[in-house]
Amino acid sequence: MAALDPDPLIHQPTRLRLMMLLSGLKEADFNFLLSTLGLTNGNLSAQSAKLEEAGYVEIRKTFEGKMPRTTYRLTALGKRKLAEYWQAMDQIRATLT
Amino acid sequence: MTLRIVDKPLLLTMENTMNDQTRQDSSLKEIPKWADRYARHRVLAMLVGVVVFMGAAAIIGGLSAAAGVAWQRGHLVLAGTLLAADLAFCAWWVWLVLSRRLNTVFERAQGWLYRGEGEVAPAAPPVKPTRLNTIVGVAFAVAVCATPILCDAIDLPTRYLQPLTAIYLVPFTVYLCYQQRRFSTSLMLLWPALYTLHTLLVLAGVPLLANLHPIMAVLLPMIGYELIALLSAHLYSRYALHRLRTLARVTDGQEGHANGGA
Numbered sequence: 001m002a003a004l005d006p007d008p009l010i011h012q013p014t015r016l017r018l019m020m021l022l023s024g025l026k027e028a029d030f031n032f033l034l035s036t037l038g039l040t041n042g043n044l045s046a047q048s049a050k051l052e053e054a055g056y057v058e059i060r061k062t063f064e065g066k067m068p069r070t071t072y073r074l075t076a077l078g079k080r081k082l083a084e085y086w087q088a089m090d091q092i093r094a095t096l097t
Numbered sequence: 098m099t100l101r102i103v104d105k106p107l108l109l110t111m112e113n114t115m116n117d118q119t120r121q122d123s124s125l126k127e128i129p130k131w132a133d134r135y136a137r138h139r140v141l142a143m144l145v146g147v148v149v150f151m152g153a154a155a156i157i158g159g160l161s162a163a164a165g166v167a168w169q170r171g172h173l174v175l176a177g178t179l180l181a182a183d184l185a186f187c188a189w190w191v192w193l194v195l196s197r198r199l200n201t202v203f204e205r206a207q208g209w210l211y212r213g214e215g216e217v218a219p220a221a222p223p224v225k226p227t228r229l230n231t232i233v234g235v236a237f238a239v240a241v242c243a244t245p246i247l248c249d250a251i252d253l254p255t256r257y258l259q260p261l262t263a264i265y266l267v268p269f270t271v272y273l274c275y276q277q278r279r280f281s282t283s284l285m286l287l288w289p290a291l292y293t294l295h296t297l298l299v300l301a302g303v304p305l306l307a308n309l310h311p312i313m314a315v316l317l318p319m320i321g322y323e324l325i326a327l328l329s330a331h332l333y334s335r336y337a338l339h340r341l342r343t344l345a346r347v348t349d350g351q352e353g354h355a356n357g358g359a
Contacts, residue, residue: 016125017345023138024129025217032215036338038346055265071216086126093119 006088007081009054014039019056019074020080027073040064049070056081124344136219138334139286142207145328151320153190157183182237214338220279233272238263255311256299262315263296269325284333287326292318 009064010016017037022028051057058077060071074082160183167176193199208216248258270289277285295318299305306314 014347016142017347020125020128021132021341021345024132024220026220027218029216031212032217035213035215036342036345038342069216089122093115093122096115
């Protein structure tokens with residue numbers, strides 16, 4: 001089996017947890033991610049922006065009445081990259097143990 | 098000559114680090130499962146819905162009963178007024194349901210009830226309504242209407258009214274749980290399970306709710322067990338959220354290490 005390299009973009013702890021959270025849901029809003037991950041507004045925005053730039057996460061900004069609402073969902077590319085990430089990590093662990 | 102240096106403490110540290118990393122990976126892999134469980138057990142709006150429907154039923158039934166009493170006592174104007182109020186309330190309620198405004202109210206209630214936790218949508222795809230839903234709904238309505246007629250026809254003792262309703266109520270509630278499976282879980286099956294248990298106890302001679310009016314002896318367990326199932330689901334959602342936050346929270350140490358890879 002060819003060796004896989006863990007995606008460094010996903011390997012960052014905050015981004016990894018963010019992607020794992022979204023992989024269990026259809027979508028989640030900013031407040032849910034903030035309260036569940038225990039991050040600051042700035043940190044979540046910065047990390048999710050990196051994932052959006054790479055095409056792993058889709059971010060949608062809408063309004064409910066006058067209230068802004070931001071929702072996040074994992075893209076098909078994001079799901080595939082996450083699965084590949086864990087394949088690579090499992091391969092590495094198996095090699096080292 | 099080959100010199101082999103074995104630093105046992107270093108090897109032990111490396112092994113411990115590897116074990117810690119493996120444990121951390123296992124924990125991280127549980128996040129999607131707990132996220133899904135949490136999303137599917139957010140039933141507070143359904144709990145509110147049951148209470149609201151109970152309230153509406155109580156108002157409709159209460160006004161109707163009061164109109165009957167007023168009529169029997171000869172207060173015709175009062176009886177007419179109460180009946181008119183009852184019909185107006187029924188019409189308003191049917192309009193609320195058919196115009197889907199009630200759905201909007203419950204969606205807003207859901208958002209308000211979970212405002213501290215944010216909004217999520219479960220990953221399972223929505224269940225599309227089918228013709229079977231209509232057939233099941235009509236069959237249930239027919240069974241409900243036929244029950245008093247059947248009881249009169251065969252002169253059924255009132256204590257057997259609740260067990261009789263179990264014949265159609267249990268399959269109907271199981272079907273409802275299956276249809277709502279995207280937003281619900283097997284915990285909702287507590288509802289038909291408890292109703293079945295209640296039925297078996299009544300048939301075995303246990304005087305459950307025997308002193309109540311026969312209709313209340315049906316309605317109380319029907320609504321009560323639904324509330325118990327919903328409450329169980331809600332409590333499970335608290336546990337699921339706690340597990341999720343424990344697994345998903347980034348600690349300062351992890352964030353510090355991560356900044357090198359940011």
